[in-house]
Amino acid sequence: MxxxxxxxxxxxxxxxxxxxxxxxxxxxxxxxxxxxxxxxxxxxxxxxxxxxxxxxxxxxxxxxxxxxxxxxxxxxxxxxxxxxxxxxxxxxxxxxxxxxxxxxxxxxxxxxxxxxxxxxxxxPLHGDPGIETFRRLVEEGRLGRLRRAEVTLVFPQWPRGWQQNPWIGGREQGGPIREVGPHLLHVLLSVLGPVKRVWAHTEYPAHDPDACETAALGTLELEGGLLVTVSCLTNVPRPEQVSLTVYGAGGTAGLTNWATPVVAWGPGPLEPVPVEGPRVPxxxxxxxxxxxxxxxxxxxLVDFRMGVRIQALLDAWEHASATGSWVDVEPA
The missing domain is CATH 3.40.50.720 (NAD(P)-binding Rossmann-like Domain)
Known part of the structure; x- marks a missing residue:
């Protein structure tokens, strides 16, 4: 054996x-x-x-x-x-x-x-059939010329109830951009390609210099020219939302609730798409x-090379937020 x-x-x-x-x-x-x-x-x-x-x-x-x-x-x-x-x-x-x-x-x-x-x-999103279905929707070409993409992160409470620990709400290591961002940044890099430069604006609690961000806005410019807007908001009376949407000239595809693929052709509403293959935990x-x-x-597996690419994006995001200017993403 x-x-x-x-x-x-x-x-x-x-x-x-x-x-x-x-x-x-x-x-x-x-x-x-x-x-x-x-x-x-x-x-x-x-x-x-x-x-x-x-x-x-x-x-x-x-x-x-x-x-x-x-x-x-x-x-x-x-x-x-x-x-x-x-x-x-x-x-x-x-x-x-x-x-x-x-x-x-x-x-x-x-x-x-x-x-x-x-x-x-x-x-954990890697290999999820919902992510693979979203990838197919984007790559098969039916969306037409891609015009814009957007990432939305909304959390009614941060840190989340199950995630109470000394560091997750701190500026040094925690916060939703660093903690949740890598999941969707991995999908973006895998499906849409490399990011060329980043602009970001981040809001922190005025009374606590050690606390993580409460809100953030940013734009990622991909090497192909596509712009991806990023919106993050915490501690608001809304349900949690982790979503990615890609707008094309002929349709719109997205991920809702982390990994549920949706699509709309023409002006129709976004509708769930059956995933391909069984959903293994x-x-x-x-x-x-x-x-x-x-x-x-x-x-x-997702190897350390992708980890470096994601970290390059996070570093550029932090630098852009600190300087208020566009920052180039360093090659991984």
Whole structure:
């Protein structure tokens, strides 16, 4: 029998715990070690999944035989911990965004390439049949000449109720642009192509210099000339909205509620489009692809190269917001 892929998890917050369930549900994975700076959380999780508990990731990496390590800590710790994982020669899955800065992201990608290991970013929309249906609608040409695209992010509460932690509402690491933006930026880059330059305006709470943005507006200019408007608004009495819309001369296609494809031909209303293929849970898709790649087989993953491209966009967004001017996106 093929041996199970031995997985270690570093970071046991809400996101780490969520994907941990997908790992433990797979018969092809053995969660061997878990690590968190909160010793009681590490111990409790380890007992639940029958793994060893650690509070120091270096000790875990130096002691436990692992095939793959999942880095699920807050963003400012991705760079240092990922480099330790790669130095240990382990395959790696990292949470998004890949890093806090483009220079960190580039170093992580170079180190992963040099280590010759599988490197992946956790972007749950990747491979979703709704996203693939949207891609087909855009790429098949029936929309005609593309005229404009728009991204809309609305959150009645930020941080969201399930996401209460010390960093997600902070300016250094958190905020909806950095936390939610990578999901749709990945779709944009994959379907519409590279972004040439960015303009952005961001609003922050006047009374709290450490708090993340409450609103943002921006424009992305793609290399082909298409403009993508970005609107983000938090803490308003409206339902959550995460959507992407592409307007063409002959029709409109979009994604509503993150991954539900919609289309309108001519002046008609946007209507849901049946997705192509079964909807497998995102965690199950990701774990299956990781297992395949670790075993040297085919598997569809978002690698660190895409993480660098997304980070280049986020860096340009922050620079544009700070300067009030257009900023070129650095090549990944």
């Amino acid at each position: 093929t041996p199970a892929v031995r997985v270690g998890v570093i970071g046991l917050g809400a996101i780490g715990q969520s994907l941990l369930k997908a790992f433990t549900a797979s018969s092809e994975v053995q969660v061997t070690a878990v690590c968190d700076v909160d010793a009681s959380l590490a111990d409790a999780t380890a007992r639940e999944v029958r793994a060893s508990a650690w509070t120091d990731h270096r000790s875990m990496l130096g002691t436990v035989d692992l095939d793959l390590v999942y880095v699920a800590v807050p963003p400012k710790f991705h760079h240092a911990i990922a480099l330790d994982v790669l130095a240990a020669g382990r395959h790696i899955l990292c949470e998004k965004p890949l890093a806090l800065t483009l220079s960190e992201a580039r170093q992580m990608e170079r180190s992963a390439q040099a280590a010759g290991v599988v490197h992946a970013l956790n972007l 995102a965690g199950e898709r990701l774990v299956g692809a990781l297992v395949s790649r670790v075993r040297g087989e085919a598997g569809d």
